[in-house]
Amino acid sequence: MMNLDFLSDVQRKAVTTTKGPVLVLAGAGSGKTSVLTNRVAYLIKEKGVSPASILAITFTNKAAREMRERIEKLTGAAAGDIMISTFHSMCARFLRYDADKIGYDRNFTIYDSADCKTVLKRILSDKQLESNILTPGRCMSVISAAKNACAKEAPENYIEDVCEGYSEDMKAVYHAYTERLRAENAMDFDDLLLNMLRVLEEDPKTRSYYTNKYEYVLVDEYQDTNSVQYALVKILSEKHGNIFVVGDDDQSIYAWRGADIRNILDFEKDYQDTTVIKLEQNYRSHERILDAANAVISKARERKGKTLWSARKEGPKPRVYTAPNEYAEAEFVAKEIDRLVREGKSYADISVLYRMHTQSRVLEEKLRTYGIPYQVYGGQSFYERKEIKDMVAYLTVLENEQADTAFLRIVNTPKRGIGEISIEKLRNYAQERGMSLIDAMEYAEEFIGSGASGKFSGCIQVFRDIREMSEGKSLGEQMEVVFNASGYREMLLLQDSTEAETKIENIEELINSAYTFEKQNPEATLADFLASISLISDMDTTAEEGSVTLMTLHSAKGLEFDTVFLVGMEENVFPSRRSIAEDKVDEERRLCYVGITRAKQLLYLTNCASRNLYSGSNENHPSRFLDDIPEGMLDILAAPAPVRRAKEPKQTVVFKPQIEFKPQVKADSASFAVGMEVEHTKFGRGAILSISGEGTQRVASIKFPDGERKMFLSFAPLKIVE
Numbered sequence: 240m241m242n243l244d245f246l247s248d249v250q251r252k253a254v255t256t257t258k259g260p261v262l263v264l265a266g267a268g269s270g271k272t273s274v275l276t277n278r279v280a281y282l283i284k285e286k287g288v289s290p291a292s293i294l295a296i297t298f299t300n301k302a303a304r305e306m307r308e309r310i311e312k313l314t315g316a317a318a319g320d321i322m323i324s325t326f327h328s329m330c331a332r333f334l335r336y337d338a339d340k341i342g343y344d345r346n347f348t349i350y351d352s353a354d355c356k357t358v359l360k361r362i363l364s365d366k367q368l369e370s371n372i373l374t375p376g377r378c379m380s381v382i383s384a385a386k387n388a389c390a391k392e393a394p395e396n397y398i399e400d401v402c403e404g405y406s407e408d409m410k411a412v413y414h415a416y417t418e419r420l421r422a423e424n425a426m427d428f429d430d431l432l433l434n435m436l437r438v439l440e441e442d443p444k445t446r447s448y449y450t451n452k453y454e455y456v457l458v459d460e461y462q463d464t465n466s467v468q469y470a471l472v473k474i475l476s477e478k479h480g481n482i483f484v485v486g487d488d489d490q491s492i493y494a495w496r497g498a499d500i501r502n503i504l505d506f507e508k509d510y511q512d513t514t515v516i517k518l519e520q521n522y523r524s525h526e527r528i529l530d531a532a533n534a535v536i537s538k539a540r541e542r543k544g545k546t547l548w549s550a551r552k553e554g555p556k557p558r559v560y561t562a563p564n565e566y567a568e569a570e571f572v573a574k575e576i577d578r579l580v581r582e583g584k585s586y587a588d589i590s591v592l593y594r595m596h597t598q599s600r601v602l603e604e605k606l607r608t609y610g611i612p613y614q615v616y617g618g619q620s621f622y623e624r625k626e627i628k629d630m631v632a633y634l635t636v637l638e639n640e641q642a643d644t645a646f647l648r649i650v651n652t653p654k655r656g657i658g659e660i661s662i663e664k665l666r667n668y669a670q671e672r673g674m675s676l677i678d679a680m681e682y683a684e685e686f687i688g689s690g691a692s693g694k695f696s697g698c699i700q701v702f703r704d705i706r707e708m709s710e711g712k713s714l715g716e717q718m719e720v721v722f723n724a725s726g727y728r729e730m731l732l733l734q735d736s737t738e739a740e741t742k743i744e745n746i747e748e749l750i751n752s753a754y755t756f757e758k759q760n761p762e763a764t765l766a767d768f769l770a771s772i773s774l775i776s777d778m779d780t781t782a783e784e785g786s787v788t789l790m791t792l793h794s795a796k797g798l799e800f801d802t803v804f805l806v807g808m809e810e811n812v813f814p815s816r817r818s819i820a821e822d823k824v825d826e827e828r829r830l831c832y833v834g835i836t837r838a839k840q841l842l843y844l845t846n847c848a849s850r851n852l853y854s855g856s857n858e859n860h861p862s863r864f865l866d867d868i869p870e871g872m873l874d875i876l877a878a879p880a881p882v883r884r885a886k887e888p889k890q891t892v893v894f895k896p897q898i899e900f901k902p903q904v905k906a907d908s909a910s911f912a913v914g915m916e917v918e919h920t921k922f923g924r925g926a927i928l929s930i931s932g933e934g935t936q937r938v939a940s941i942k943f944p945d946g947e948r949k950m951f952l953s954f955a956p957l958k959i960v961e
Contacts, residue, residue: 241284243277246270253516254278257286257455260476260510262503263485266547267532267836268523268799271485275459276306278483279321280313282455290320292454294475297325298463306459322453326468327428330435333449334426340442341434348425355379355416355427362415368408371653371726372733372949378412380736385413386429387497391466404931404938405949432467439474450478461486461506465497473509482510488543489536492793492830494823495737504541521547521836523799525554527872528835528842534868536832539825547836556874557835557842559865565598565807565850566755569605572804572845576787577609579802579841586612587785588801592792592834594813594827596621596741597748598806599789606787616790622772626727626742627749631772633721637705638765641675650676653730655701656694661687665695677702701725714768715754722746733950751851792834803838805831808846809859824863831864844873911939911952916960922948924960 243251253263253274265271279295282288297303303323311318322329331349338345350358356375363369363378381402385394395410402409420426426434439446456476458464461484464472476482484506491500507513521529529547536542562568576589591602591613600621606613621627629652635645651657668686669679683695704724709717722728727746731739756768788800792813807813814827835842846861911917915927925943930952939952950957 241277241281243281246273246277247520249516249518249520250274253518254281256514256516257282257481259480260506260513261483261516262461262506262510262513263483263516263518264543264545265485265487265518266521266545267487267490267833268521269518269547270520270522271459271518272306272309274518275457275485276309276313279310279457283314283317288455290314290317291322292452293321293457294329294453294455295321295323295457295459296329296472297323297459300325300328302459303328326471327431330431330471333435334431334438337438337442337445338434340438340445342421343426343434344424346424348423349431350420350425350427352379354425358419359412359416362412362419366411366415367946368412369654370733370948371730372405372735373408373412374734376738377734377736378409378416380738381409382413382416383427383429384497386433387465387467389433389467429467432471436467436471436474439471446474449475454479455481456483458482458484459486462488462491462500462503463493463498464502465499469499469502480510488541489539489545489829489832490796492796492826492833494826500541504543515543517543517545519545519547521549523839524836525549525551525840527554527556528838530872531557531842531868532832532835534872535828535835535864538867539828541825555841556872557838557844557868558874558876560843560845560876561861562845562847563849565601565847566605568806568845568847569601572602572806572843573605573609573611575804575843576606576611580611584802585785586787589804590788590790590795590798590800590802590837591804591806592790592795592837593806594792594815594830595744595807596624596791597744598812600748600752602789602806606789611787612785613787613789616788616794621745621748624742624745626731626746629727630718630721630746630749631769633705633725633727634718634765634769636677636702637709637717637721638769640677643669643676646676649725650698653726655698657698661694713754714757714763714765715750717765718750718753722750729950755851792830795837796833799837799839801839802841802843803834804843804845805834806845807850808844808862808865809850810862811859812850813862813864828864831862910959911957917941917957918960919943919950919957 243254246254247270250270250273253261254277257278263271263274265274275295279293282293283290295303295306297306303325307318307321307323310321310323324332334343334347335345338347356379359375359378360369363373363375369375381398384401385397388394388397394413398409398413399406420430439449453475456472458472463486472482472484484503486503488500488503491498491503494500507515524532526549529549533546560568560571562571572591576586579589580586593599593602599615603613603615603621615621622631629649632645632648635642636649639645647662650662664686665676665679665683668682669676672679677699680695680699687695701724705721708720708724712720728743731743753768756771757763760767792805811819813831814824818824818827844865846865847859850859911927911930913927913930916924917927918924919941922941922943922945925941925948928940928942928947930939938949940947940949
C-alpha cells in the first residue's frame with residue numbers, strides 16, 4: 240500500500256478518486272504537483288493501471304520534465320512508459336504516425352518562429368504587401384491567434400474581427416502562408432495542435448485508437464487551455480471518461496494569448512457527474528498574506544469560489560507605502576532591500592513585481608545607485624530593449640553625425656526600402672572618401688545611380704527634419720520629435736498589437752526620463768543625457784550573493800520568494816488603463832492575486848501619489864485592489880496614510896504629449912474623405928481610395944506614385960491638397 244499519510248484529507252481524496260471526471264481547484268501554493276504525481280503513482284501501484292494507458296499533459300517542457308522525475312522516484316522504471324508531455328510535443332509525436340491522414344508526409348518539418356518569419360517575408364515581398372502594419376512579426380501574431388481560435392470560429396472570421404482596415408490583405412497572407420507550409424511539408428507550432436485535432440475529427444479509426452489507448456487523461460494548468468487544446472482533451476477522454484484536470488480559475492491570466500477561462504468555469508457543464516475538489520490550504524505563505532489575497536480575489540465577478548488558508552497563522556501584515564512619486568517609490572524599495580539584506584536576508588530571496596515593463600527603468604536606476612545586484616527575469620534590462628536602443632541611436636546621430644554605428648542601426652528602421660547591397664555601396668563610398676555615412680548619402684547618385692538614389696534622399700530628408708525640428712527644443716521635446724518625425728511611432732501604431740503597444744510605452748518612458756533628467760540638471764545637454772544612459776547601462780551590479788529578481792506579474796506565476804515588493808498599485812497602472820477602459824478588470828484582479836501569493840514571509844504594496852506616465856505627470860488614486868483589503872489587515876508605512884480612493888466613476892488617463900507634433904498633419908482625422916488628394920511628407924501626393932474605422936482608428940488606403948499604402952489618419956503626416 241502506498242503511504243499517503245503525508246497528504247491532507249482533500250489532497251488524498253484527489254489522489255484516490257480515480258473514476259470519472261475530476262476537477263481539482265488548486266489554490267496558489269496548495270501542493271498541486273504533489274497531488275498530480277502521487278495520483279499517477281497511485282493508479283499504477285494501487286489500481287494496477289498500465290503506465291502506457293496514462294496520458295499526462297503539461298504546458299512547459301520544464302514542468303513535464305519535473306513531473307517525470309518525481310513520478311520516476313515513486314514508480315521506478317514504470318514512469319518511462321507514461322506519456323508525460325506538453326500539448327505540442329504530444330501532437331508532434333502523434334502526427335509522426337498520423338500526418339498522412341490529412342495529406343502530409345510523416346517526415347514533415349517543424350518550422351520555428353525564425354523559419355516562419357522567413358516564409359512570411361517572402362510572401363509579403365511577392366505580394367508587395369509589406370508595410371509598417373503588415374510586418375512578418377505582426378502577421379505571425381495574427382495567424383497564430385487565428386489558428387488558436389479556430390476550434391470556435393473560422394480563421395477568416397477571426398481575422399475579419401481583429402484586422403479592421405486590412406483584413407483582406409491579412410486573409411491573403413494567411414492563405415498564402417498555409418499553402419506555402421503545406422507545399423513544403425512543414426508545420427508551425429500552432430499547426431501541430433490544429434492538425435492533430437483535424438486527424439481526430441476526420442479519421443474515425445485514428446480517433447478510436449487514441450481514445451481506447453488512454454484510459455486516464457490528466458491535464459495540469461487547465462485554466463490556461465485555449466479552444467484547440469480544450470477540443471483535443473475532450474476527444475482524448477471521451478471513451479473512458481477518466482479526465483482529471485488541475486487548475487485555478489483565480490490564476491487565469493493569459494487571455495491575451497488565447498487562454499479561455501470558460502474552459503475551467505464550465506467544466507462541470509461539459510463533463511457530467513464531475514467530482515469537484517478544492518485545495519485551499521496554502522503551504523507557501525502565512526495567513527496574513529493570504530487574507531489580503533482572499534480580499535482582493537473575492538471581488539472577481541466570475542470565479543468558482545475558494546478561500547486560501549494557512550497553518551502558519553502569524554507573520555507580518557502586508558506593508559503599504561505611499562510615495563510622492565515613482566523615484567521616491569524606487570528609493571524606498573532600494574533602501575528596504577539594502578536594510579533587509581543587512582539584517583540577514585539574501586538578495587535571491589527578494590523579488591520586485593510590476594505590471595508594466597516601463598516601470599523597471601526607475602527601479603533599475605535606483606538599484607544600481609545602491610549597488611544592489613539584480614536580474615530582469617524573462618526579459619531584457621530596460622536599456623537593452625530594441626526600441627530603446629533604436630531611439631538612443633537616433634539621438635546619438637542627432638548629437639553626432641559621425642556616429643556611423645548608430646546610423647547603421649536605424650537607417651532602415653522604420654523600413655525605407657534601403658537594401659543591404661545599397662548600404663554596402665554606401666559604406667564603401669564613405670570609407671574611400673573619409674566621410675560619415677550620413678554625409679555620403681548626399682552623393683548616392685555617384686555610387687548607386689539616379690534611379691535608386693531616391694530612397695537615400697528620403698532618408699536624408701528624415702534626418703534633416705529631425706535636426707530642424709529639434710533646434711532650440713528641450714531634451715524631452717527633442718526625443719518626442721525623434722519618435723514622431725522618424726516615423727517610429729507611426730510604425731508601431733500601425734502594427735496595432737500588444738507587443739507594439741508595450742514598445743510605445745517603453746519609448747514614452749524613455750521620453751519621460753529625459754524630461755526628468757533635464758529638470759534635475761537644468762544645464763544638461765543631449766550629450767550629457769546620452770552619457771548618463773551609457774553610464775547606467777555600464778554599471779557593474781554583479782555580486783556573489785545572488786540577485787534581486789525584477790519581473791512583470793505575468794512572469795511571476797509559478798514562482799515564490801521570501802520577500803515580494805508589488806509596486807505601482809495605482810489606478811491606470813494596476814489595474815491598467817486599457818483594462819479599465821475595456822471592462823477587463825477581472826483579469827487584472829487575478830493578476831494581483833498571483834502577485835500577492837508569490838510572497839512567503841514579507842509583502843510590500845507600494846504606490847505613488849503622482850507618477851510620470853507617457854510624458855505627463857498624473858495624480859493617481861491608489862489601486863482599487865488596495866481598497867479591497869480592509870485597513871486592519873495592512874501595516875501602513877507611509878505618512879500620511881494613503882488617501883482611500885472615493886467610489887467615483889473610473890477615469891482613464893489620456894496621453895497628451897508635452898509638445899504637439901504637426902509636420903503638415905491635419906489635426907482632425909474626420910476632415911479626410913474618399914477621393915481627396917493628400918500630400919505625405921515622405922511619399923508625396925496621392926488619392927484616398929477608401930477609409931475604414933472610427934475616430935483615432937480611421938485607416939485610409941491611399942494611392943501614391945510608388946503604390947498603395949494604408950495609414951492611420953490621426954497620426955500619418957498628411958495634409959489635404961486644396
